[in-house]
Amino acid sequence: MPAVVVLGAQWGDEGKGKATDQLGSRVDYVVKFNGGNNAGHTVVIDGEKYALHLLPSGILSPGVTPVIGNGVVVDLEVLFGELDAIEARGVDTSRLLVSGGAHLIAGYHRTIDKVTERFLGKRRIGTTGRGIGPAYADKISRVGLRVWDLFDEHILTQKVEGALAQKNHLLVKVYNRRAITVEETVEELLRYADRLRPMVTDTAVVLNDALDRGETVLFEAGQATMLDVDHGTYPFVTSSSATAGGACTGSGVGPTRIDRVVGVIKAYTTRVGEGPFPTELFDDDGEWLRKTGGEYGTTTGRPRRCGWYDAVVARYASRVNGLTDLVVTKLDVLTGRETVPVCVAYDVDGVRYDELPTDQTLFHHAKPIYEELPGWWEDISGCRTFEDLPVNAQRYIEALEQMSGCRISAIGVGPGREATISRHDLLD
Incomplete structure (x- = not known):
């Protein structure tokens, strides 16, 4: 049985939760790793x-053990x-495991995040103000707080003093x-220690044993x-490794154990926050x-910036x-276009780039070269096989597959769990 990584192939909000949920009933563990x-x-x-914001999507699948890995930063509140x-809605959460090596977000991380972003003015990054970046900065600076620290007040x-x-x-x-006082920070964090303790373990051992x-x-x-943070549109990025390599460092599972890497991508493109978007x-x-x-953002409610598919x-x-599969979501949104x-x-500046320029200045000035594909008018929300799709919708998917350099194994045609067309088994 495989170890499978599911990740976003654009700037986020591609529908990773739905893709993970689709697989969730067929897997034993779902790990959030960054x-x-x-x-x-x-x-x-x-x-x-x-x-869901901090919890792995697998928490909604009966029989699945959801895991928060060591690569995550955790706001206990x-x-x-x-x-x-x-x-309160009847979901069993008793199986949740949390890595003792995961770092904690304290109140001072949130405060610094917000005031720093305001201080940057026009040069702001577009963070959510939730303390993520400052918590990761402390991790790299080796002054961070880890989950294990909650169980030794001294x-x-x-x-915290340091x-x-x-x-x-x-x-x-x-x-x-x-x-900010040491006392208020320690009190804030210790408030959750007893409730958290039964969930905490060495999740790297648990996951390797499971494999x-x-x-x-x-x-x-x-x-x-x-x-x-390494491969994105720096500096307009997050503070962690959201690519497949991050699954290994953020969980303690080695790269030779990964069998499939599934990228989730919208049938068009969106972005939240600042930064270039061709x-x-x-x-x-x-x-x-x-x-x-x-x-509109699940976490922030901010309107997303929208654009066409970027091959x-x-x-x-x-x-x-190293994607093995793509899952294309929201194909139904494109219905009704000529x-x-x-x-x-x-x-x-007059030079054609078929591959993404990693030079920040070049990418900032990139203008899209478009190819127009025939649209479709039929309602596709009830389609459950590839053959059910209108011919032009099929051709659109086939064109994206060829342009994107990876097979398209599943297609989302609506928001529901069942509104997915499967072309290839993601666990095969």
Whole structure:
């Protein structure tokens, strides 16, 4: 049985939660390996909508063990707020495991995130203000707080003291904010220690043992390829590794154990936050995509920037992740158009680029070169096989497959769990 990575192949919000949920009933473990509560997954089950932010999507699948890996940064208030919300709707959350090596988001991380973004002004990154970046910065600077620290108050207090010794100078002298006390931070974190303790374990051991037993483990990325801190549109990126390599470092499972890497990609493109976006539309077509696709952030509610499908980005995502499969979502949103444009290359100051330029300046000035594909008018939301789709919708998928350099194994034609066309078995 395989170990499968599921990740976003654009700038996020591609429908990873739905793809993970589609596989969830056939796997034993679902692991969130990066990010925090700065992104959201919306999953619709029997008409019921669930918005998940920090929890792995597998928590909605009976019999699946959801895991928060060591690569995640955890806001404990958010974690237990989410657990309480879905427990109130009858979801069993007792199987959740949390890595003791995961880092914690403290109140001072959220404060610094918000004041820094305001201080940057026009140069802002477009963060969610939830403390994700500062928590990862502390991790790399080796002054972070880990889940294990909650169970030794002396160690926790020492670490908070060390962190605040520097951060309070920044808050008071640069940002004109009040100093944060060690006591209030420790009290905030310890409030959740007893409730968290039964969930905490060495999840790397658990996952490797599961693979040794022949069980199936699914690794679920937060954010997406183009927001990866190394391979995304830096500096307008997240603070963690959202590509396939991050599944290994964020879970403690080695790369030789990964069998499949599934990229999830919309039939068009969206982005939230600042940064370059070559196919972005500023006209009625962009507003039509936003309204028809319901393009508003699961976590923030912010309207998403919308544009046509970018095959250059798809090829790039396929290469840096080693994709074995693509899942195309929201094909139904494109219904009702005479033609559908697809970006096949970029023009940068008169020079054609068929591959994504990683130079920040070049990418910022990239203009899309479009190919118009025939559209369709038929309602496809009830289609359940590829042959059910209108001919032009089939040709659209076949064209994307050829341009993107990876087979398209599943197609989303609606928001529900059942509204998916399967072309190839993702676990085969």
